[in-house]
Amino acid sequence: MNLVKYTDENEITRAAYINEVVTDPRQGIPITIPDVIDGLDWEAIPKEIHNALMERGLYSWDDVQKQQTAITGILRSVLLRKIIALYRMEDE
Numbered sequence: 565m566n567l568v569k570y571t572d573e574n575e576i577t578r579a580a581y582i583n584e585v586v587t588d589p590r591q592g593i594p595i596t597i598p599d600v601i602d603g604l605d606w607e608a609i610p611k612e613i614h615n616a617l618m619e620r621g622l623y624s625w626d627d628v629q630k631q632q633t634a635i636t637g638i639l640r641s642v643l644l645r646k647i648i649a650l651y652r653m654e655d656e
Contacts, residue, residue: 568592576601598650605646612642 565581568589572578580592616638622628628635 565593567595598647598654600647600650603650603653609642609646613638616642 565583567579568582569577569579570589572590578589579595580589581595582589582592586592617635620631620634620638622631622634
């Protein structure tokens with residue numbers, strides 16, 4: 565069995581195991597990850613990012629340049645815990 569990655573018709577990267585008989589990855593054994601497209605609350609995420617930017621005082625480009633790692637930290641804090649929660653829910 566070989567692991568093959570491919571892009572579906574919706575431009576989503578997928579993965580599947582295929583063998584020498586099954587050469588089309590769409591017909592192989594799918595490998596899945598948690599559904600981040602439908603599993604994350606995409607309405608709440610921008611609000612959380614906005615609030616974190618305000619809390620850190622990132623009001624202007626000058627502020628961002630002075631605190632270059634702040635945006636990375638904000639994105640990590642907002643997105644990382646939500647993605648980890650999706651993985652944990654899959655294991656339950």
